[in-house]
Amino acid sequence: MYKAILFDLDNTLLDYTSSELDAMRRAIDHHRLPELSGFEWETFRAVFAPINWTYWSERVERQIHISQVLQYSFRDTLIQMGFDPSLSDPLASTYWKLFCSTCHVMEGAQNVLVSLHGHYPLGIISNGIGEAQRARLKTGGMDHYFDHLFISDEVGLWKPDRAIFDSAVRAFGVDHSEVLFVGDSLQDDYRGAASSGIDFCYYNSEGLTAGEAYTPKFAIQSLSELALLLNRSSF
Numbered sequence: 688m689y690k691a692i693l694f695d696l697d698n699t700l701l702d703y704t705s706s707e708l709d710a711m712r713r714a715i716d717h718h719r720l721p722e723l724s725g726f727e728w729e730t731f732r733a734v735f736a737p738i739n740w741t742y743w744s745e746r747v748e749r750q751i752h753i754s755q756v757l758q759y760s761f762r763d764t765l766i767q768m769g770f771d772p773s774l775s776d777p778l779a780s781t782y783w784k785l786f787c788s789t790c791h792v793m794e795g796a797q798n799v800l801v802s803l804h805g806h807y808p809l810g811i812i813s814n815g816i817g818e819a820q821r822a823r824l825k826t827g828g829m830d831h832y833f834d835h836l837f838i839s840d841e842v843g844l845w846k847p848d849r850a851i852f853d854s855a856v857r858a859f860g861v862d863h864s865e866v867l868f869v870g871d872s873l874q875d876d877y878r879g880a881a882s883s884g885i886d887f888c889y890y891n892s893e894g895l896t897a898g899e900a901y902t903p904k905f906a907i908q909s910l911s912e913l914a915l916l917l918n919r920s921s922f
């Protein structure tokens with residue numbers, strides 16, 4: 688019998704992909720980039736994505752703050768596209784404000800939280816930025832469901848490091864065997880939960896084929912299956 692259910696946040700409960708796209712589009716429009724001769728949204732997206740991913744991946748090691756990750760990403764993208772990079776700081780600032788106040792919820796997330804809340808203590812373990820994750824949950828009216836939030840930049844630990852899972856288990860005052868962790872990433876969520884000895888429920892919304900190296904306790908394609916699985920199971 689599980690005594691706490693913990694979730695990954697991005698692309699498990701909140702639709703990060705839609706929020707990022709939405710905030711980006713609005714920031715670009717706000718600063719009137721589409722009026723520049725030769726500016727194309729698709730090109731901007733294609734150039735921005737790998738630059739941003741590189742700065743994001745290296746931010747901990749290089750001690751780059753999230754605001755700098757964004758500023759540098761916009762700057763390099765504008766330069767690579769042949770535009771004046773002087774707009775990069777205001778663009779980064781506008782994007783971040785919009786992103787933090789934008790909340791797209793994954794299908795079925797509200798329902799599953801309503802059905803579990805009150806029956807299990809609930810928590811979040813997210814490799815994100817506390818300011819954004821907390822604001823987005825609040826915007827989506829979902830913050831009150833959770834007893835504890837473990838957000839990487841606040842606790843200084845990143846999935847799949849088992850230490851962030853161990854911290855969460857300690858906070859709930861339960862055994863590792865009494866926790867179920869739900870997430871969409873085999874790399875960060877499965878590996879971290881597995882190394883911490885926590886059962887993992889793989890939220891595989893796109894029906895991807897997992898390698899044989901991955902043996903999640905459960906796999907679901909929609910969040911509604913999670914509520915059924917917890918109500919019906921007799922473990």
Ligand SMILES: [Mg+2]
Nearest residue numbers: 695697698871
């Ligand atoms: Mg995720």
